[in-house]
């Protein structure tokens with residue numbers, strides 16, 4: 001019988017990482033492990049919720065990027081310490097599992113957390129880390145011939161890269177398990193993009209891999225639902241610079257303060273406008289408006305806490321709707337996103353003028 005991580009443990013760990021107390025945080029995690037808490041539980045019930053909380057604090061502008069980086073470094077150290085101190089029993093008996101983040105995906109820690117849990121479940125894990133270029137991953141797969149490749153994606157704007165990896169790995173004869181928050185609720189976009197298996201999180205992945213008797217022999221060559229997307233996301237992505245420039249010009253006309261922005265403010269705004277188009281393209285790619293509406297709610301929260309009037313974001317969505325008049329699906333997604341933004345503004349308690357978008 002193993003012990004569990006308690007709410008007090010989480011509160012204490014959060015205090016430690018919040019104060020940059022690296023050594024005490026690592027010692028605390030190791031002490032939990034000595035108290036008979038399973039290492040998997042320390043990662044999934046201590047480190048994961050803390051990292052999610054840090055993300056929320058960053059999104060709400062309560063923590064700076066520097067605070068997030070410092071805390072994430074500590075969590076990284078905790079994972080490393082547990083990985084070296086607690087060796088898996090029967091290591092590697094389940095086969096070789098390559099874990100890689102898709103091209104352009106810099107969230108290595110979620111993938112590492114997943115990887116360590118799989119190692120303790122008996123896989124011989126080869127962890128390739130952040131943003132692995134697809135051709136390099138494929139050549140690695142050819143050279144090492146793993147039983148499964150686990151593809152990690154934390155932000156949905158990387159889903160086009162994810163699909164390229166899925167196809168290339170399967171062509172190389174290696175079955176694909178897809179996971180990470182970027183694949184959406186229950187990793188549903190992983191299924192849509194043709195992965196052999198998906199899992200919502202690391203615990204679910206343990207079950208999925210245990211009930212997948214022999215991935216290498218069982219699935220390769222099987223007829224998979226082939227994923228076909230129309231070209232809307234490609235055509236719109238090509239127009240990103242022009243869409244952002246038009247939206248920026250319109251904002252400057254409507255909101256005098258925008259015309260007086262410093263270079264840094266202008267750059268940050270252009271980045272946000274570009275993100276809107278990127279998420280719209282990702283949603284069109286997987287043909288799911290929910291990807292875009294979830295993003296707009298998130299963006300509504302992020303911008304409200306940074307005192308950006310949501311009316312400005314609504315103005316941007318209106319510009320995009322005018323410019324993309326010949327893409328009916330994009331128009332429907334933008335309309336749904338605008339509605340979501342309105343609701344987010346009201347929930348976040350934005351001033352009425354800003355929320356009434």
Ligand code: B12
Pocket residue numbers: 044048049051052053054055056058059068072104105106107108109110111113114150151152153154155156177178179180181198199200201202203205295298
């Ligand atoms: C640390 C961090 C970063 C670091 C990452 C460093 C590192 N070494 O990983 C850096 C600074 C690089 C970063 C960058 C960015 N980030 Co960031 N980041 C985070 C943060 C705070 C923690 C990440 C983490 O450790 N997660 C660990 C746990 C919490 O994640 P998890 O998904 O539950 O992990 C499990 C599963 O996903 C699963 N899993 C993972 N891989 C796989 C693979 C398979 C096959 C399977 C089955 C399962 C599986 O296993 C894990 C354990 O169960 C998250 C917050 C969050 N909620 O994750 C934001 C977060 C992910 N980032 C976010 C954003 C916006 C960004 C940036 C766009 C910011 C920017 N403006 O530049 C960039 C994007 C960079 C890129 N293109 O990749 C947003 C994404 C929001 C969205 N709309 O999608 C988040 C959610 C923050 C927030 N609350 O707003 N970030």
